[in-house]
Amino acid sequence: MAETADVTTEILTDAFTRVHEGLPEQLDGLTGEQLLWRPAPDANPIGWLAWHLARVQDDHLAGVGDLEQVWTGGWSKRFALPYDESTIGYGQSSDEVGAFSVTDVALLTGYYADVHEMTLKVLQTLKTRADYERIVDERWDPPVTAAVRITSVIGDITQHLGQLAYVRGLLGQR
Numbered sequence: 001m002a003e004t005a006d007v008t009t010e011i012l013t014d015a016f017t018r019v020h021e022g023l024p025e026q027l028d029g030l031t032g033e034q035l036l037w038r039p040a041p042d043a044n045p046i047g048w049l050a051w052h053l054a055r056v057q058d059d060h061l062a063g064v065g066d067l068e069q070v071w072t073g074g075w076s077k078r079f080a081l082p083y084d085e086s087t088i089g090y091g092q093s094s095d096e097v098g099a100f101s102v103t104d105v106a107l108l109t110g111y112y113a114d115v116h117e118m119t120l121k122v123l124q125t126l127k128t129r130a131d132y133e134r135i136v137d138e139r140w141d142p143p144v145t146a147a148v149r150i151t152s153v154i155g156d157i158t159q160h161l162g163q164l165a166y167v168r169g170l171l172g173q174r
Contacts, residue, residue: 032103052089053160066121
């Protein structure tokens, strides 16, 4: 049984590592103006998408691991965004997204590197099937298990990385 959990952890580690490797590649060489460019008035800019995918992963994996979020451990002050510290970007209005002001690729990639490091630590704590089946959020019906939460995060962050790559592709066509 533990061997199955080990294989699961290896697969999940690989999935998160793919995003960890892909995000810096997509941000590399972008200017501050490009990070904030919106291809349509209500579209999400590249910088916001990078921040949001990191915030979702940080919030949700910290919850799985019962840890403090990397964000609240100092990164929120470094970003100095006009959002409540608990904000992860979910459900933000177009105006709230438009208030995103980070123009520093190194800040975005540094935060995500720390989130990835925390994620790997959390994954290493998952040793048994019971660890994956543990309820981590009772606000839903049915309650959310660690496995479901992690799967949800992988789906979300890979979609946002794809959106980010798409917007970057549009940059060359403007």
